[in-house]
Amino acid sequence: MNRWLVRRFVRMRNRVAAYQPDRGQGAIEYLGLAVVIAVIIGILSQADIGNAIFDGIMGKIGDIVGG
Numbered sequence: 001m002n003r004w005l006v007r008r009f010v011r012m013r014n015r016v017a018a019y020q021p022d023r024g025q026g027a028i029e030y031l032g033l034a035v036v037i038a039v040i041i042g043i044l045s046q047a048d049i050g051n052a053i054f055d056g057i058m059g060k061i062g063d064i065v066g067g
Helices: 002-019 027-046 049-065
Strands: none
Touching (some): 027 049
């Protein structure tokens, strides 16, 4: 009887695992995302596009506030 319960438990656990193949993000994926964000921030800080984006956002905020 005990063997039957163990086999049944293992089968059910395997079925559940088959429906949930991805259980979360790995550390490498988070590191990759952090690197991409750092590169984007670096590019924006070195280019004039960063100032253009900032000026555009501040202009829109001024339009909304009425300033």
